[in-house]
Amino acid sequence: MSNVLKILVILVTLLLTWRLSYSVTYKLTNVNCASHNKSWVTINECRLKAVSRNRTVFNFNATFHHPTNDIVMNYRFLKRESGYKPWLYKRNIDGCRFLKKPYDILTILIYIVYKDFSNINHTCPLYVNILIRGMYLTTQIKAIPYPSGEYMLQVNWIFYRKIQFVTNVSYEFIENLL
Ligand SMILES: *[C@@H]1O[C@H](CO)[C@@H](O)[C@H](O)[C@H]1NC(C)=O
Ligand SMILES: *[C@@H]1O[C@H](CO)[C@@H](O)[C@H](O)[C@H]1NC(C)=O
Ligand SMILES: *[C@@H]1O[C@H](CO)[C@@H](O)[C@H](O)[C@H]1NC(C)=O
Numbered sequence: 001m002s003n004v005l006k007i008l009v010i011l012v013t014l015l016l017t018w019r020l021s022y023s024v025t026y027k028l029t030n031v032n033c034a035s036h037n038k039s040w041v042t043i044n045e046c047r048l049k050a051v052s053r054n055r056t057v058f059n060f061n062a063t064f065h066h067p068t069n070d071i072v073m074n075y076r077f078l079k080r081e082s083g084y085k086p087w088l089y090k091r092n093i094d095g096c097r098f099l100k101k102p103y104d105i106l107t108i109l110i111y112i113v114y115k116d117f118s119n120i121n122h123t124c125p126l127y128v129n130i131l132i133r134g135m136y137l138t139t140q141i142k143a144i145p146y147p148s149g150e151y152m153l154q155v156n157w158i159f160y161r162k163i164q165f166v167t168n169v170s171y172e173f174i175e176n177l178l
């Protein structure tokens, strides 16, 4: 599956470079986060803010009260069709291994989107302040074309095999053929 996906991404990237008149619009539409274990993780902020007519940014601020060296990022993409339905991708990523050496192509794409806005740019343990400030989506994220619509990246953050918190980030994707 992972190799198939890689080939798909490469083909699609080539295709997109040919289609120069192609453009896409991404927009964050909603965020929801919840801690399942407040003695470990407190969510101080999980909010979208409209900073201009075109730009909505995501601010996230959590406190890890204890260090963690074991993080599994269990995520899936859902597509909204009268309620959110599972859509194609689903992953279990070893977070500490990933921070040492990114290893999964789809997760690398997600990482590229948020890394410049976050302080999670070091290896484990993750501890104390976990921040994402002013994150927004831009049109450069177009490696994987898919149908226009509203999607949600739903992540369960698992430490030592137990879900500690969840983050749900919804966005709208619009394909524009010029
Ligand atoms: C996140 O999304 C999932 C799937 O729709 C839902 O079951 C869960 O309740 C949501 N959690 C929060 C905190 O919104
Ligand atoms: C909740 O967090 C504490 C640390 O504050 C930890 O010892 C405990 O195992 C966690 N509970 C679950 C269900 O993960
Ligand atoms: C907002 O988008 C419009 C057209 O889509 C563009 O002309 C304008 O410069 C953008 N404004 C900002 C602040 O990005």
Ligand SMILES: *[C@@H]1O[C@H](CO)[C@@H](O)[C@H](O)[C@H]1NC(C)=O
Pocket (backbone or CB within 6 Å): 044, 061, 062, 131
């Ligand atoms: C994150 O939240 C903590 C606790 O509320 C606060 O002390 C800290 O200033 C916040 N950091 C940022 C960058 O907003």
Ligand SMILES: *[C@@H]1O[C@H](CO)[C@@H](O)[C@H](O)[C@H]1NC(C)=O
Pocket (backbone or CB within 6 Å): 117, 118, 119, 121, 122
């Ligand atoms: C990590 O990000 C912080 C700001 O969020 C920056 O000050 C620091 O230099 C970065 N560290 C690395 C190793 O990139």
